[in-house]
Each structure stands twice: as C-alpha cells, then as structure tokens.
Amino acid sequence: MDTYFLMQIINGLSSGMIYALIAIGFTLIFGVLNVVNFAHGEMYTIGAFAGIVCISTLSWPIALVIIVALAVGGFSGIILEKIAFKPFRRFQDEASLKSRAMRESTLLSSLAVSIIIKELLQHFFGAEMQSIPVQYLMNDPIPIGPISLSSGQFLILGSSVVMLAGLQYVLYHTRIGLSIRAISNNPLGAKYVGLSVDRTIIATFAVGSMLGGAAGIMVGLYSGAIFPAMGFAPSLKAFVAMVMGGLSSIPGAVICALILGVCEALATNFMTQGWSDMVAYSFLILTLIFFPQGIFGARRERV
Amino acid sequence: MITPDSSTRSWRSKILVAAILLIVLAVVPGVLSALGKSYYTQVANSALIYCILAASLNLITGTAGLLCLGHAAFFGIGAYTAALLASNYGLPFLVTLPLGGVVAGLAGVLVALPTMRLISIYFAVATLGVGEIIHVSLLNWISVTRGPMGVQIYDPITLFGHSFTSLLSIYYITAILACICVYLIWHLTNSYFGNALRSLREDDQCAEAMGINVSKLKVQTFAASTFFAGIAGALMAHSAGYISPESFQFSESILILAMVVVGGLGSLPGVLLGALLLIILPEAARGLGDMRMVAVGVVMFLSILLLPKGLLGETSAIEVARKYFNAAWSSRELAGWK
Numbered sequence: 001m002d003t004y005f006l007m008q009i010i011n012g013l014s015s016g017m018i019y020a021l022i023a024i025g026f027t028l029i030f031g032v033l034n035v036v037n038f039a040h041g042e043m044y045t046i047g048a049f050a051g052i053v054c055i056s057t058l059s060w061p062i063a064l065v066i067i068v069a070l071a072v073g074g075f076s077g078i079i080l081e082k083i084a085f086k087p088f089r090r091f092q093d094e095a096s097l098k099s100r101a102m103r104e105s106t107l108l109s110s111l112a113v114s115i116i117i118k119e120l121l122q123h124f125f126g127a128e129m130q131s132i133p134v135q136y137l138m139n140d141p142i143p144i145g146p147i148s149l150s151s152g153q154f155l156i157l158g159s160s161v162v163m164l165a166g167l168q169y170v171l172y173h174t175r176i177g178l179s180i181r182a183i184s185n186n187p188l189g190a191k192y193v194g195l196s197v198d199r200t201i202i203a204t205f206a207v208g209s210m211l212g213g214a215a216g217i218m219v220g221l222y223s224g225a226i227f228p229a230m231g232f233a234p235s236l237k238a239f240v241a242m243v244m245g246g247l248s249s250i251p252g253a254v255i256c257a258l259i260l261g262v263c264e265a266l267a268t269n270f271m272t273q274g275w276s277d278m279v280a281y282s283f284l285i286l287t288l289i290f291f292p293q294g295i296f297g298a299r300r301e302r303v
Numbered sequence: 304m305i306t307p308d309s310s311t312r313s314w315r316s317k318i319l320v321a322a323i324l325l326i327v328l329a330v331v332p333g334v335l336s337a338l339g340k341s342y343y344t345q346v347a348n349s350a351l352i353y354c355i356l357a358a359s360l361n362l363i364t365g366t367a368g369l370l371c372l373g374h375a376a377f378f379g380i381g382a383y384t385a386a387l388l389a390s391n392y393g394l395p396f397l398v399t400l401p402l403g404g405v406v407a408g409l410a411g412v413l414v415a416l417p418t419m420r421l422i423s424i425y426f427a428v429a430t431l432g433v434g435e436i437i438h439v440s441l442l443n444w445i446s447v448t449r450g451p452m453g454v455q456i457y458d459p460i461t462l463f464g465h466s467f468t469s470l471l472s473i474y475y476i477t478a479i480l481a482c483i484c485v486y487l488i489w490h491l492t493n494s495y496f497g498n499a500l501r502s503l504r505e506d507d508q509c510a511e512a513m514g515i516n517v518s519k520l521k522v523q524t525f526a527a528s529t530f531f532a533g534i535a536g537a538l539m540a541h542s543a544g545y546i547s548p549e550s551f552q553f554s555e556s557i558l559i560l561a562m563v564v565v566g567g568l569g570s571l572p573g574v575l576l577g578a579l580l581l582i583i584l585p586e587a588a589r590g591l592g593d594m595r596m597v598a599v600g601v602v603m604f605l606s607i608l609l610l611p612k613g614l615l616g617e618t619s620a621i622e623v624a625r626k627y628f629n630a631a632w633s634s635r636e637l638a639g640w641k
Contacts, residue, residue: 112604243425
C-alpha cells in the first residue's frame, strides 16, 4: 500500500474519532430522551472556546486545558438541558412521551438555543478565527517508519480511546450508567422501578456534552481553527454517523463515524476539498433510503 | 344557510380585506419612498418574498406535519435557475420566473420520491442532507454556478416592453406576485387536498387506512411547496440582481422554519405575520448591532416555550379569521372544515 494512502487513512481515522465523540453525545441523548439535540454542535464550540480562554489568559498546560474543556462542556450541557429540554418535559405520561408534537417542539427549541449560543459567541469573540499560540499548536511531525504523523493526531486518537474506555466504564460499571441504559431501554419501566428520570437525563447531557467539548478543544489545538460556526459541519457529520449507526447504538455510531472520516479523507484524492463534504450527505441519503433503521440499528418502534 | 344578509356581509368584508391589502402593500411603501426612505422599501420587498417562502413551507411543515429542514435549497434552485437563464441567455422575467418555479418543483419531486416513506425525524434529517447537498453543489460547481462569486443579473425586470428599474416598481411587482402566490396556497390548504394533508399530519397510518394515498400526497405537497419556493427564489434573484450561495444555507432554512413556528404551524395568516415579524424585527433592532440574530433566536425560543401554537395557532387563527373576515377568507364557510 502506498504510504500516502496510509497517511490519508490515519488522517481520516483522527477526524472520524472527532465525529465519533460528538456522535456519542447525540446517541446517548437520543437514547434517553428520544429527541435530537440540535444544540450539541454548540457544546463542541463552547469546549473549544473554553480551551482558548484558558490558553490565552491563564496559559495552562495542555492536559489541564482539556480537563477544563471537559468540565465546561459538561456544565453547559446541564444548563442546556435546564433551558431547552426541561420545560418541554412537563408531561411524563406515555402518550406525550411518544407524541410527535413534543418531540418536534424540543427539536425546535434546541435549534433556537443553538442559534442563540452561536450568535452570542460571535458577539463576544468576533466571527473571525481565533489564533492559538504556536507553542500550543499540535502540528509537530512525528515520523514512524516511512510515514509521518502529527502530534495532534496522536492526541486525538489517544485521548478519544481513553474517553471511549471511560464511557464504557461509566455505562457498564456505575449506577448512573445503569440508569442511563435502563431509561434508554424502557423509560416508563425505569420510572416505575424508582429511577430518577430527571437526574439521569441531566447525567446523560453532562456525559455527552463533556465528550463534545473535549472534541472541540482537541480539534482547535490540532487545526488551529476556532470560530463560532465551527460546530456546524462536524456535528452534521456526527449526526449522519448517528443516523447511519441506527440512532441508538453507540458502537454503531462510532464505527460509522470512523468509516465516514476515512471515506472523506480518501475522497480528497478524487475530488476537491469542497466536494468531499458531499460524501457524508450522500451516505446519509443512501442509508435512509436503503437502511431506514440504520446499518447497525436495533429494532425499534417506528420513530 | 346563506342568507342575503350574510352574502352582503361577505362582500363588505372582501372589500375590507382588499382595502387593507391596498393600504399595506401599495400606499405605505409609496409614502415611504416619497419621503426618501427607499431602504425600507427594500426591507418590505424582502419581507414579501419571505412571506411566499414561509407560506410554502407551511404547506409541508404546518399542514402536512413533515418537518423540512432544507427549504432554503429549493429557494436557491429557483433563484439560480432564474439568474443563470437571465444572465447567460438573456431570457425575460416572464420566462425565468415560471421556469425557476418549475425547476425547483421538479427538484422537490426528485427529493420527495426517495424520502416519502420516511417519517418524523428521519424525514427531517433527509431534508437537511438534501439541503446541504444542494448548498455544496451551488458552492463548488464553479463552471455552472460561478461558486462563491455568485451570479449577477444585468438586465432589469422587463414586462411587456416596459422595464422596471426603480425600487418602488420592483416592490409593486413583488407585492402583486406575493398576493397571487399566497392566494393560491390559501386555496390549496383549504381544499380537499389541504384536508387530506391535515389528516396526514394528525395520523398518517389512520389516513392511509381511510384510503388516502399517503406517498402520492407527500410527493404532490413537495411539488407544490417547492414550486412556490422556486418562484420566491426567482423573484429574489431578479429584485436583488445578485445572488450567492450564502443566501441558501442551513441557517436560512432555519430562519424560514422559525417564521412558520413563531407564526403558528398550519395557520397561513399566522405564518405571514411570523415572516413579517422576523424580517422587520432585525431591522427594527438595528440598534442592537450584531445581536440581531440573538433576538431572532430568543423570539423563536420564547414562542415555542410560551406559545406552543404560535402567534395565531391553526384553530385560533381560523377563529380570528371567521370572526373578523367571515366569508372573505373562505367561500365554503358553511360546508367547510371546522
């Protein structure tokens, strides 16, 4: 195999990992609430901006910056839940949990909140790109055999593997993970056995948004591009990955995100940068036409 | 029961509606431009174009209950069709306008055919994807669309040998076309077709069981709605004289959706009110500087939170219309849909 192809595949894997980290947040929230959180891309942007504020005003080391981005992401997820989702969960009975009106009004409210967040960031930081100090930019080439990778790719791949392992631990070995899984399996049953639905939903938002925020600052450190609208494109791709993975399956979303990232990176051989966005959207349309349940989708009721 | 009294009253209210329309659409901008506020004429022009767009989206999202997140793409197809035909081939306005609508309508059918079996969130996602595909194409297909540079129309709007160059005359053309489009959409929503769409919104499985061909209905809705979006696009291209892909991206789809949501899903008067509000509000809030879009977001959020039915939700809008305009709004006031 050509070394160029190998490098493109690794580039694709690292951008796929970013999509995966965002897609997990989408998937967790969809699993628990059965609604799509359109403000999730803004958690990614908020994480990136929290990181750059830390860097430019406090000049903390990178590990600390990522932890701050995690914390800020989680915290803003909780606030997002309180503002955009909680008021629309006034009714807890089965009929309104399944009702289309409730689901769509939540979707629209998260869209509205995402506009507000994006425009506020633009107001306070300006629409143009923020520059990251050179010593923080993770672009140093690291040669491995014939190929050379950048340190940012190591950071992204390494820390996303750590985060995915952490997520697995939280979901399968802690009490809150158990209740997240219980509620995404059967919300009403979980409520009847005495789980606190509200607390679990807040925990889900915190976990999902943490991953999103961390992804934001890692992309910022790697590519040096931080601007208020940065969340849109990756979150759309992550959304595509989630739909391809079947809306509620975390492994499915991760695998599809990686496939998407690699395909996009390889597609740049055959087309220009702008057209490579087409790959994700064509995948989306093809998936929806041929596998309406998602490629790895579990059987669910008609959504 | 149609009594002579109610028929005279209906005539009176029709005249009332016509008078209100005449004042709002003709006299006010005339006075404004006489006072030298031509900028406001421009705002009013785009507000009317967005009225057509919001009314057409209302057909899909409000009446048929299918959440569409890519409406700006069809607006863009109409605009680009008209602009490219006018600037490359020099076709007149009377040809490019319907062609813009027809091409957008065909694109709508092409989109609806594969997605008609999808429901709710899957449908929303599919339309979002289609909208992005069209935006990416407009941006990158440089040999045809000139990419980010946009397309310029050099000739002014010409009708029957008379060319319209002043802002005010363009505004009047937009106003007349907007009235025609909204009237047609109003007729469509208050026909058997509209009632079938409402049944689709309330319960698609039940509608299918009652013998309504749901897939065909969805394709027809898409064709009709995107046709009007294309007309709006052609109108926009001709009245602005310049278009670029930025005007047709996701945020524009959201703006149109916000108009429908704020105005009230399913109610045409409400949707028109929403369009006027969301175009004029940022202009009125010009003092806020770049916080204008924040105001739009806040208005959208508050209206979802506090007015789940919108400013004039479907039922209340019909009550208002019945109360004040009675028969003028519908010729079938007694036999029609309650």
